[in-house]
Amino acid sequence: MPKGPGEKRQWQFLERMLLIRRFEETVVKMATDGHFRGHYHLYIGQEGTGVPAIAALKRKDFLATTHRNHGHILARGADPGAGLAEILGRATGLNGGRGGTIHLCEPKLGFLSTSGVVGGCISLAVGGGYACAQRRDGSVTMALFGDGALEEGVSYEALNIAALWHLPVIFMCENNSAGAMGMAKGGYPSLVHASKNLLLIPKSMGIKSVRVDGVDAAAVHAATTRAISLCRSGRGPVFIEAMTPRWAGSDPLWPELATGITDLRMATGGAVPTGKHQAWFEHYDPVLRLARELANGGEESVHRLSALDEATRKRIADAADFALASPLPAPETALNHVFVQEASA
Amino acid sequence: MSKQSYAAALVDALHDAMRSDPRVSIIGGYVLGLGPQRTLTDRLKQDFPDRVFDPPTSEAGNAAVGVGASMAGMRPFVDLGTASFSYLAWSQLTNEAAVAHYMTNGRLTAPVTFHMLHGVRGGGAAQHSQSPHAMLWNAPGLEIVAPSTAADAYGLIRTALASPNPTMLVSHAKLLGIETEVSEKKSAIPFGVADIKRRGRDVTVVATSLMVPYCLTAAEALAKDGIEVELVDPRTLVPLDEKTIIESVSRTGRLVVVDECPLRGGIASEIAATVAERGFKHLKAPIVRVTRPDTPVPFSLPLENFVTPDPEKIAAAVRGALKAG
Ligand SMILES: Cc1ncc(C[n+]2csc(CCOP(=O)(O)OP(=O)(O)O)c2C)c(N)n1
Ligand SMILES: [Mg+2]
Numbered sequence: 097m098p099k100g101p102g103e104k105r106q107w108q109f110l111e112r113m114l115l116i117r118r119f120e121e122t123v124v125k126m127a128t129d130g131h132f133r134g135h136y137h138l139y140i141g142q143e144g145t146g147v148p149a150i151a152a153l154k155r156k157d158f159l160a161t162t163h164r165n166h167g168h169i170l171a172r173g174a175d176p177g178a179g180l181a182e183i184l185g186r187a188t189g190l191n192g193g194r195g196g197t198i199h200l201c202e203p204k205l206g207f208l209s210t211s212g213v214v215g216g217c218i219s220l221a222v223g224g225g226y227a228c229a230q231r232r233d234g235s236v237t238m239a240l241f242g243d244g245a246l247e248e249g250v251s252y253e254a255l256n257i258a259a260l261w262h263l264p265v266i267f268m269c270e271n272n273s274a275g276a277m278g279m280a281k282g283g284y285p286s287l288v289h290a291s292k293n294l295l296l297i298p299k300s301m302g303i304k305s306v307r308v309d310g311v312d313a314a315a316v317h318a319a320t321t322r323a324i325s326l327c328r329s330g331r332g333p334v335f336i337e338a339m340t341p342r343w344a345g346s347d348p349l350w351p352e353l354a355t356g357i358t359d360l361r362m363a364t365g366g367a368v369p370t371g372k373h374q375a376w377f378e379h380y381d382p383v384l385r386l387a388r389e390l391a392n393g394g395e396e397s398v399h400r401l402s403a404l405d406e407a408t409r410k411r412i413a414d415a416a417d418f419a420l421a422s423p424l425p426a427p428e429t430a431l432n433h434v435f436v437q438e439a440s441a
Numbered sequence: 442m443s444k445q446s447y448a449a450a451l452v453d454a455l456h457d458a459m460r461s462d463p464r465v466s467i468i469g470g471y472v473l474g475l476g477p478q479r480t481l482t483d484r485l486k487q488d489f490p491d492r493v494f495d496p497p498t499s500e501a502g503n504a505a506v507g508v509g510a511s512m513a514g515m516r517p518f519v520d521l522g523t524a525s526f527s528y529l530a531w532s533q534l535t536n537e538a539a540v541a542h543y544m545t546n547g548r549l550t551a552p553v554t555f556h557m558l559h560g561v562r563g564g565g566a567a568q569h570s571q572s573p574h575a576m577l578w579n580a581p582g583l584e585i586v587a588p589s590t591a592a593d594a595y596g597l598i599r600t601a602l603a604s605p606n607p608t609m610l611v612s613h614a615k616l617l618g619i620e621t622e623v624s625e626k627k628s629a630i631p632f633g634v635a636d637i638k639r640r641g642r643d644v645t646v647v648a649t650s651l652m653v654p655y656c657l658t659a660a661e662a663l664a665k666d667g668i669e670v671e672l673v674d675p676r677t678l679v680p681l682d683e684k685t686i687i688e689s690v691s692r693t694g695r696l697v698v699v700d701e702c703p704l705r706g707g708i709a710s711e712i713a714a715t716v717a718e719r720g721f722k723h724l725k726a727p728i729v730r731v732t733r734p735d736t737p738v739p740f741s742l743p744l745e746n747f748v749t750p751d752p753e754k755i756a757a758a759v760r761g762a763l764k765a766g
Contacts, residue, residue, distance in 0.1 A: 133742070134564030135475060185564075185741030196566045196740030212568040213526065214498045247497035248529070279470050280495040282480075288497040349475055427747035434736050 102314075106390055109151065109313045111404060113143035113383050116167045117358050118412040119176050123166065123183060123197070124345075124353045131420070132184050136197040138351050139167030141343030142270055144382025145310040146240060147171045148317035149268050149338075152324055153206075158228065158237040160208045160221040163198045164270075168240050169210075174202045176412060180419035188422040194433075208237075215248030217241040218267065222254040225263035225333065236264040236327040238320075243271040243287045243337075246294055255335075259301040264327035266320065267303075267335040269294065270310060276342035284349050286342065298335035310338030311382045341380050344373060355381070360405045363387035364398045442624060448478035448617040450591035452485065453627065454598035455518060459489050462516060465602055468503050469520025470495035474558050478617045504530035504555065508538045508607070511553035516602055524559035524611060525571040538607035539582030554601045555609045560651055560701055561738055561749045562614035570738035574611045575702040578678055578711060584608040584632060585678040589653030590621040593676055596630030603629070613651035613701075633680035637689070641669030644759055645689040647712050648699040649674060652750060656699055659755035670759060678708065686712065687720040694725035695762050699755055704732045726766025731758045 120138045127136060139146065142164075150159065150171040161168040169179060174190065182189030183197045190200050198212040208220050217239050224237030245251050246269070258265045271294065276286035291297060295305040304326065308319045316338055323334035344354035355376060361367035362377050363384045369377030377384055391397050445453075451473070458465045466489075473479045486493045496503045500521050507519035521527045527534065534555065541551045559572040574585050584606050588594040594612065601608040638653055639660055648656045653674050660670035673689050675682050690696050696716055698709035709730040717728060731750050739745055 132564065134562075134566075134569075134740075185744075189741075191740075193741030193744065194566070194739040196564060198568070199566055199740070212566075213529075215529070244498050247499050249499060249501050250529070285498065288495065349479075424743050425741050427743045430739050430744040430747040431734060431736055 103390075103393075105151075105317070106314070106386060109147050109317070110383070110386050110390060111408070112147045112151075112171050113313070113386065114404065114408045115176065115411065116143045116147070116170050117383050118408050119170060119179065119415070120166060121353060121357055122180065122412055122416050124351065126180070126184065126416070132196070134196065136183070136351060137164040138346060139164060140345060141380065141382065142272060142310065142340050143167055144313045144386065145268070145270055145316050145338040145340060148313040149238065149240070149320040152317055152320040153236070153238060155206070156233060156235045158206045158208055158224040158235065160217045160224060160237065160239045161210050162214075162217045162241050163212045164242060165200050165210050166197070169200045169202055169207070172202065172205045172207070174200070174205060177415035177418035180415050181422045184419050184422070185424065186419060186422035187425040188418070193425045214242070215245050215250045218245045219250045219254035221265055221267070222258045222263060225258060225265035226261070228264045229261070234328045236266060236324055236332070238266040238268055240268045240270060243269055243273050243294060244285060245269070246297060247287070247289060252297075255298055255301055255303065258333040259303050262330060263333055264330070265333040266323045266327060267298065267333060268320070269335065269337045270340065271337055272340050272342050272346065274339060274341045276347055282349065283347050295335065295337055303333055303335050305335040305337070307337045307339060310340035311380055311385060313382060313386050340382075344376065358383060360384070360387055360401060364391045364401060442622050444620040445591040445623045446478065446618055446620045447588070447591050447594050447612065448473050448481055450595040450623060450627065451598060451612065452481045454595045455485055456488065458599060458602040459485070459492060462602065464514065464516040465518065466492040466494070466515065467518045467520070468494045468496050468507055469518070469522070469556070471522065472520045472556060473617055474523070474614055476614075476617060500526050500529035501533060504533035505537070507553040507555065508533055508541070508551050511551045511607070512541065512549055516552055516554070518554045518556060518602065521555055521557040523569050524557035524573050525569050527555075527557050527573050534577065534583065534609065535580035539580045542606070543582060550605050551607045552605050553607050554598075555607070557609075557611055558614045559611045560613040560615060561745060563745070564740060565738065566740035567737035572611070572702045574609060574678065575707045577609055578708065579706070582607065583679060586610045586632070586676070587649040587678060588612070588676060589616065589638075589650055589674055592621065592623045592627060593630060593636065595623070595627040597632070597676060599629040600632055604632070611650065616651050619654060630676070632677045633682050635673050635675045635682035635685035637671065637685070638674045639670060639672040641671040641693070643669045643693060644695040644697060644762055645671050645673060645686070645693045646697045646699060646755070646759065647673045647675065647686055649676065649678070649708070650701070652699045652701060655750065655752050656755055658752040659759065662752065662756050663759055668759065668763065681715070683715055683719065687716060687723070690716055690720045691723040694723055695766075696724065697729045697731060697755070697758050697762050699731040699750055701733055701750055703735045704730060705735050707732055726762055729758050729762045731755055
């Protein structure tokens with residue numbers, strides 16, 4: 097592991113990835129404890145994609161995400177307390193409790209509507225790219241969406257438009273279908289597509305397309321950085337397929353904390369991965385993988401890791417306390433915001 | 442008589458239809474959503490492995506395949522999943538299936554059945570809580586069915602799969618687990634025949650789908666105060682049994698229409714307009730509509746409750762209707 101700016105960045109990635117991990121572990125607990133209702137989706141196992149990809153963007157850029165948005169929102173710097181509060185439907189939540197887990201959104205950070213409609217994100221992002229092109233300020237839009245989006249017709253229309261008009265859009269397809277049982281076997285949906293090589297789809301439209309290991313934060317960052325620079329110079333769009341094996345907790349229809357609370361000591365030799373998820377701990381958990389690389393820096397790095405973990409746990413515990421103590425919205429406010437109110441426009 | 446859940450009756454109807462008609466097949470991997478009833482459909486896959494398809498997430502494509510196959514002589518049952526996603530198939534529903542027979546001077550038919558889970562399911566927020574069938578009511582050529590009980594679900598699904606017309610069947614997500622009385626031998630129920638779910642002299646309440654059990658709960662509370670509600674469940678919106686509704690209003694003189702769709706241009710509005718136009722002379726008081734306000738559905742529980750009709754709001758509206766006029 098090289099020292100210097102590369103290493104500094106790796107630590108920054110790990111900080112955000114761990115924040116997401118502890119956040120998601122808390123979400124499962126809140127769901128199990130009955131603090132919120134309905135289906136939800138966790139970003140565990142995909143932190144190595146969202147964090148470095150989003151880190152490669154600038155302030156002025158736009159993003160679009162999906163039902164699996166928690167990681168993206170946090171990666172971009174949204175407040176975890178407001179995120180958890182939204183998941184609990186509290187007035188202090190990012191969307192004032194109107195959206196819930198599927199719609200966490202932070203327009204201030206450049207997010208376009210967080211759509212729970214499969215295919216919604218990829219197509220809205222092309223609109224974001226259109227706006228960026230009209231602005232002529234070198235800004236870009238990144239769509240972070242699942243492989244399932246390519247089952248929807250609107251995705252083809254959107255890719256075609258982006259390709260025809262050379263729009264500055266980074267299509268970040270997070271393919272998490274590898275190893276998944278899928279809906280036909282009673283699990284959470286996995287890809288139902290005749291194409292076994294999704295890259296052929298954007299390629300057929302002349303869109304530059306690459307595949308990366310979505311568990312490898314450095315590889316994702318490098319690929320995204322290249323894609324963004326192509327887009328900024330009018331040579332977009334670019335399609336990236338980030339491959340992450342299906343995390344066991346997202347394999348059943350309803351999420352579960354299959355691999356338990358992440359034990360960072362597995363990265364430093366302080367704990368030994370065993371059991372049926374051993375391979376995941378050893379190879380596919382992006383947080384452990386990056387922590388392991390950084391821990392190789394020696395004793396000092398090991399200390400730094402455990403200090404980071406302690407600070408992150410505290411930050412999320414505070415966020416959870418804030419969310420749980422937050423009030424529910426006043427019922428009659430349900431009628432607000434159907435249209436823009438002039439005063440707030 | 443025994444009790445059965447709406448979901449189990451729905452599966453029985455599909456099973457019986459597939460057994461009796463080889464043209465029937467199913468395109469849809471989770472007809473009963475993601476809740477505990479979902480495994481009830483397993484026996485369809487087991488008994489008819491080559492006639493149940495787990496489709497891709499492609500609402501437009503799945504609907505189109507159903508429409509096309511029906512034009513070619515099949516009787517597909519196409520599940521569109523959460524009703525909010527049927528918008529992706531809007532063209533296939535409203536501008537293909539609905540118009541094919543008319544446009545060909547009656548030569549072509551499109552006997553496809555669509556199904557979707559509609560309504561405020563609880564925590565579904567704006568994008569998973571919609572009830573698009575009021576909009577579909579404005580697309581002439583589609584039959585629209587909204588059962589409220591296990592027996593009605595069974596009977597109306599059998600009729601839908603035998604109907605020569607395209608049919609949209611909506612099931613409220615919260616109805617799936619509700620058990621109601623069914624007879625030993627369930628049978629087909631003709632479209633366009635309302636069912637009076639409760640007899641009463643004071644006020645006519647018209648409701649479909651989940652609003653029917655909600656209205657029954659409200660009616661029981663009102664009965665304790667001596668108010669007798671007559672609850673009419675049209676069961677099918679297209680065709681609509683106007684006669685039974687107006688006949689009931691002619692006896693009670695008052696009408697409350699309850700529906701979970703938003704107010705403007707909604708199901709309650711259409712039924713109210715029909716009675717105002719054709720039964721005006723029977724009315725002793727203005728018609729009252731109990732619906733969702735014209736807002737999207739919010740996630741948070743107190744907000745969601747605020748916008749959703751429930752037995753208390755229905756009972757309050759009935760009391761209001763009795764005081765007026
Ligand atoms: C239009 C539409 N159809 C169906 C669904 C139901 N649904 C929710 S998540 C999901 C699977 C999405 O898979 P993918 O896009 O790969 O995202 P992942 O959850 O794997 O991250 C489906 C089918 C939906 N949200 N939107
Ligand atoms: Mg996926």
